[in-house]
Amino acid sequence: MNSSQMIKMDDAPLSKFHIKMAALTFGAHFTDGYVLGIIGIAFTLIKPQMNLDPLWTGLIGSSALIGLFLGSLILGYISDFIGRQKIFVFSFILITLASFLQFFADTPAQLLLLRILIGIGMGGDYSVGHTMLAEFSPKKHRGVLLGSFSVIWTFGYVASTLIGTYLLSIGPDAWRYMLASSAIPAVVILLLRMGTPESPRWLINKGRIDEARNIVKKYLGPNIVLDDETPVKKTQGSFAQLFSKDMRKRTVFNCLFFVCLVIPYFAIYTFLPAILESMGLSENFGTDLLLNGLLVVGALLGIWCTIKYSRRGFLISSFIILAVTLFLLTVLPEGATTLMILVFAIFTLIMSAVSNLVGVFPAESFPTEVRSSGVGLATSFSRFGSAIGTFLLPIGIDSFGIHPTMLALTGVLVVGTLVSIAWAPETKNLSLSEASDMQKTA
Structure with missing residues (x-):
């Protein structure tokens, strides 16, 4: 075959193998949305049956996020040493087993431990799944493939609500079936990943x-060749390297932009009914039903924006719109119901759309030797921030009121805007083999 017929990995056409890898990654996000969604319905039965006090309720409610923090940090780091594929499979062995064992949990401590283990598996998959998909995907389609996960996550969350509501009729032990049901999508993904x-x-x-x-020849085709066969000189993936002089800017950017998006996202939409009631919108607005629908529409809109616009421009403009709309929601009078609904709708659409980039930027920003560590660190940092924000929001509303609390969240978005203007790179047409030189053009 002539060399002129050879195509580099980054320029390869989209193949069935690329679609399979994307499906396996998306399946993980479906499971993530399902696991985080089902616990809310299960709590209605667990709390009276186990006599949970507020401390245990909070611990179990945040347990998967705690595990996500640990898994993203630890398993992402390990995969840079032992390989992506091992963690790609191990994470779902852990998720499947721990999900199934929830059926037999008899104490709050057992349930807490099992959900932390599930979170560890999901955290490892976040860092390694995105990395695997990024490293196989051609650059023309990478943004869409990496950014589409938020749509699938939403479907998993909605599915958990429907299934959980249906299972409530089983009786007081229905929570066991609810929580253990997450083992079903998990074992399917595990088998397909083998x-x-x-x-x-x-x-x-x-x-x-x-x-x-x-x-490359076996899975992508005989005419597909490696982009670059030059190993990075004696480099081992490490967190120290992520904060080296030539990489610290992109590391800090990915951690900060990620956390500045997820703090208001998780805080607002976890307690959406209470926020709408505080703002006087609960009766006039179709409560969270309409906004959840807009989250799905926004996620689809985000895929289109990822294709059409530059990564940097999409991120910065979204942060500006989010900060302005949330500020308007803070200062608009309660009587301006129609205007508040319109502003909240815009906020929801843009927040959901730009959330596609949390799966894109980290995977495209780091060189191969520390890609999983970098993605894992950014994910871990974001989950820590989302847990803190979600924990503090109801306290803030109770202590200071809805308007000062929303103003504080607006401040978070302003920080995200400034960080993005200062440090956001353009990675849309970047070959992953060029990532080590990205700081020169950031």
């Missing part, structure tokens, strides 16, 4: 060039 190949980019960095070539 036999998936290692990332060629990771193999190159370990000097295993022949293995990388064979994987």
